[in-house]
Structure formats: structure tokens, C-alpha cells
Amino acid sequence: MARTTSAPVDAPAIRTPAADAADASGLGRRRALTFVAPALLLIAVFLVLPALWTLYLGLTNYRLTGLEAANPEVVGTANYSSALKDPEFHDALGRTLLFVFGSAVIGQNLLGFALAWSLRSVRRWVRTAVEAVVLVAWILPGAVVAWLWIAFLEDQGGTLNAILHTPGSDWWFDHPMGALIVFNIWRGTAFSMMLFAAALSSVPPSQLEAARLAGASGWRQLRDVVIPSIRGHILTNTLLISLWTFNDFTPYLITKGEPHGASAVLPVYIYLTALPGERLGFASAISLIMLLINLVLALMYVGVLRRRPA
Amino acid sequence: MSGATLSARVVVRRIGFYVFVGLVTAFFALPMLWLVTAPFSARPGFSVDWPDFTLANFTSLTENTDALPSLYNSAVLSLWTMAVTVTAAALAAYALSRVRIPGRDGLLYLLLLLSSVITGTAAMVPIFQLMFTLRLLDKDVGVILVLTGGLLPAAIFILKDFMDGMPRSYEESARVFGAGPLQVLGHVVLPNVRPGLATIAVWAVVQVWGNFLMPFLLYRSPEKQPAAVTLNTFYTQGGQPNLALISTFSLLYSIPVVIMFLFVSRRYGFRFHGGVKA
Numbered sequence: 001m002a003r004t005t006s007a008p009v010d011a012p013a014i015r016t017p018a019a020d021a022a023d024a025s026g027l028g029r030r031r032a033l034t035f036v037a038p039a040l041l042l043i044a045v046f047l048v049l050p051a052l053w054t055l056y057l058g059l060t061n062y063r064l065t066g067l068e069a070a071n072p073e074v075v076g077t078a079n080y081s082s083a084l085k086d087p088e089f090h091d092a093l094g095r096t097l098l099f100v101f102g103s104a105v106i107g108q109n110l111l112g113f114a115l116a117w118s119l120r121s122v123r124r125w126v127r128t129a130v131e132a133v134v135l136v137a138w139i140l141p142g143a144v145v146a147w148l149w150i151a152f153l154e155d156q157g158g159t160l161n162a163i164l165h166t167p168g169s170d171w172w173f174d175h176p177m178g179a180l181i182v183f184n185i186w187r188g189t190a191f192s193m194m195l196f197a198a199a200l201s202s203v204p205p206s207q208l209e210a211a212r213l214a215g216a217s218g219w220r221q222l223r224d225v226v227i228p229s230i231r232g233h234i235l236t237n238t239l240l241i242s243l244w245t246f247n248d249f250t251p252y253l254i255t256k257g258e259p260h261g262a263s264a265v266l267p268v269y270i271y272l273t274a275l276p277g278e279r280l281g282f283a284s285a286i287s288l289i290m291l292l293i294n295l296v297l298a299l300m301y302v303g304v305l306r307r308r309p310a
Numbered sequence: 311m312s313g314a315t316l317s318a319r320v321v322v323r324r325i326g327f328y329v330f331v332g333l334v335t336a337f338f339a340l341p342m343l344w345l346v347t348a349p350f351s352a353r354p355g356f357s358v359d360w361p362d363f364t365l366a367n368f369t370s371l372t373e374n375t376d377a378l379p380s381l382y383n384s385a386v387l388s389l390w391t392m393a394v395t396v397t398a399a400a401l402a403a404y405a406l407s408r409v410r411i412p413g414r415d416g417l418l419y420l421l422l423l424l425s426s427v428i429t430g431t432a433a434m435v436p437i438f439q440l441m442f443t444l445r446l447l448d449k450d451v452g453v454i455l456v457l458t459g460g461l462l463p464a465a466i467f468i469l470k471d472f473m474d475g476m477p478r479s480y481e482e483s484a485r486v487f488g489a490g491p492l493q494v495l496g497h498v499v500l501p502n503v504r505p506g507l508a509t510i511a512v513w514a515v516v517q518v519w520g521n522f523l524m525p526f527l528l529y530r531s532p533e534k535q536p537a538a539v540t541l542n543t544f545y546t547q548g549g550q551p552n553l554a555l556i557s558t559f560s561l562l563y564s565i566p567v568v569i570m571f572l573f574v575s576r577r578y579g580f581r582f583h584g585g586v587k588a
Contacts (some may be wrong), residue, residue: 017450042455047424047460049429050437051424051427128333130334141520141537141567143520144345144564157356247431248521249522258404265433267432280435291427298423302422
């Protein structure tokens, strides 16, 4: 952490011959630190400090209003032990695992790969068109896609019921988690598709050709040639989309956790506990658990990244 | 005989293949249809119908007291966050790219790690608390700083990549002519990494433009809210969602993101930078 926090000043060029060899820009170590300082300061205060603060808040009985708001007491690990015993928290965690596993690890991964694999052999305009449609689902703002999916699955007049001839089926009410999983496959597959498309273009054509000449079927080519050579990409992709799905707040925009918390994934559960529920200490304890899960996923990701320089 | 069955099998497989591609495309396209039909429909519902084309919804949108101001708020929030992020990230990335600061590589990976671990959703409670304590709730500057803090690590990481790719001889020759470090940065380095700056700028704007949670959490007054939050407040007096307003506003709110995305992918291609959603 840089100690200097002042803004970089426009100083006349001072050549420091000693540093020149490794420093073509003539910045010098001290000015370099001044350049880095504003960014590090912002990151330290608005990113790192909140994470550390979670540790402390989780140890208190902090509430938004009432006696505990003025004088929060340190209650030790009570929040953590009650969170770990809390059936609502267990349910939210279970739903989140289902959500991440179903929509990201399985759904986006498989559909993204299937799309990337099939789009290699179609005409250019077909490929461009399909990719564009998939990408738009990914780049639209979350608040918009939430309304699109509320409308799409609406019981009266929603497009899905019109297609399936099942008027009156209330998908968001009857199958909230299933609907969220399908929604998130729709929302996020673009990333996997693009990543796998890039990965597949790096598989040496000669190897595929050799496998084809040896009489390997499409499946065998996939299993014996393609999958082994893009294994790193599959791992990277799985970790990233899991991390993003795990931290996605869009489910709140669609269902607000309804009906009766049946669609409250962990981010929604934290929000409902912390703000409408006003139990900030308890919510902080859950936040910390979430940060730790993020940390495990991100450590694995950085580990993969460092081993395999892009 | 076997030739005929083989080609029949190839045909069947080809058909199956196109059915698959068609179904998947339909799956992605169908939920979006509503966004292009409902805004032009005289009485929009949840269904997708061929609209009895009208622009009345756009007229009534301009009359709504929250709609256009919230788009303006989104633009202000995005541009400020983008400006602070790009400035701070460019300075830091340049220094980290050119000067051997002890522990630099470790710092870069730590930054990347932090930005993916400390997400808005995981840290919403302490962020709310921090802004409450700093008396920055309901202030633009608070939201801008929090958003900047979240975007900076990835921005530095990506920009350093671009700066590393720039030959040092440019700077050396500029220095021979007596340019100071800030002149070198402004006249030599930044023009050379323009694609990187543009990528970061567009990426930051798109991230902020679409962000719902932070403004939702940190603003108290409805008139300060950006479009992402305002889109969830369009209800009729009977408590029903005002679909004319919602669909029309959704369309207007989405267009800038799609245009910016097209601009970047046309101009610089689709690239992966350490898994950043760019």
C-alpha cells in the first residue's frame, strides 16, 4: 500500500540515472507510487474496507432502528452460529447451489459449448445472426431482462403459455427455481459460447483431421481431441460463470424472493434480511460466508490463470 | 444400397442439426419479442401481438416526471464513474507497467482476486454501513466512488496489458527531446493505448448503466435514482404495472448499451481480458 496519497503533480523532468536502466519512462519509483496511489486509495476504502467491516459487523447485533442502532453490542459469534443453524439460511444456500449448478455449471456450459461447436460448420450469416441474438440476451440491462421474463412467463397472455397452449400456468409462482434456472441459462450462455468459440478455434485442425481420417465419429473427436485440448478453458469458464451466477442479483428484480421466499437465492436473502428485515448483524454474518465462498472460487480461478498464461 | 442409407442418415443428421440451431435461436429470441412489439402497441399487455403501430407510448413517456430524468441520472452516474475509473486506472496501470515496484505482480493478482471476491451483492451490507457512516448515502459522489472502487481492479489489470504491449522506445525518444513524465504519458502513451482506454471507458459505462443494486441501496430519494431502479417503479394507481411505460422505457434504456457494444465489437473485436465481462 502506497503511503503517499497526494495527487500527482506536474513536476519538471528530473532524470534519475540510477533508475533509468529498468525504467524507460523516466518515472522513478517515487512518482510511480504517486501514480498508483489514487487508484489504490479508492480500492482500499470502497472495496477492501467494506469486506473487512463485514467481519466486525457480523460480530454485533447491529440493527437499522431502535436501541441496537445507537449502541450496537458485540455479540461475538452468535450471528455466525445462529446463521449456520438457521433453516432459512440453509434453504437459501441450497437454492443457490441448485441455481449455480443447474444454470451455470450445467446449463450455460453445455449450451454454450453446443452452440460454439455447431456454429463452426454453418454459413457465416447464420452464425452471425445466432451469435447476435444470444449476445443481446447477455448485454441488455438486468432491469430490462427481468421485465422481459416476467412478461414471457406471465400466466395470462405470456408468450410461453401461448406457444405451449397452457394458458393460466403461473411458472414464476409454481416453479420459481426452475424458471430462474432457465432464465439464467438464457441470460448468460453468450459468455460461454464466445469463450468456447475462441477456444475451439485454437484446437489444431491437423489433430481433428487425423482423428477423422482414423475414422473417429463426431463424438469420439470431441472426447479424444477437442475436450482434452480445451480443458483449461472449460475450467476457467465454469469458475467464472459460477462466480457470476452466485453473485447475481437479477432474481430479486424478477421474483423478489416470492412466493414466500421460495426463490430467495443467497443475494436476495441477504438483502431481505438486512434492509427490509433490518437485521444487519445477522446479514453481515451471511455476507461473510458468501465472501468466503467467492474467495474459494476466485482463488481457484487465479490459480488456473497463473498456471496457464493467456 | 449402403450409400443411399448413409446419405439418408447424413440428411437426417443435417435436419436434426438445423432443428437444434433453430430451437436454440428461438429460445433466445422469443423473450425479446415483447421489447420490440409492446412499445408500439396501443394497449400493451404481457402478450406479443402484431402491434397496431402507434408512437403514443413514447409521447406519454416524455410526460412522465420520472422517466427521462432517470435516464439523465444514469448518464451522469455512468460518465462520472467512467471518468474517475479511466483516469485512476490509466495512471496506476502506466506506473505498474513501467516501474518495478516491489511486489507488483502479487499486487496485480491480489487486485484481480479482490474485485471478483468483493462483489456488490456479497458486500452490500458493509457498503451500506460505510456510506451511512461517511454520510454519503443519497449522494451522487458516494455511489460514484463505490462503483469506481469495484471497477478499478479489473480496469487496471486490462490497461496494464495494453501498456505492456507498447514499445518503450517511443517514450525513450520522447524523453530525448526533453519531455517530462506527464508529457510522455499524455502525448505518447495514452494516444498509443487508445483502444485500451476506449474498451475500459465503454465497459465502465455499460457496467454502471446496467447496475441496479448499488443505486437501489445507496440512494434514498426517488428523483435521484437512475433508470435501472426507476424501471421498477412504474405502477398504475391500481397497483398494476404500467406496461406501456415499462416497455417503452425498457426499449429506450436498452438502446445505448446495444449501440456501445456494437461500437466496441466492430472497432476492437471481442476479446477476453482475464474473464472481465467486456
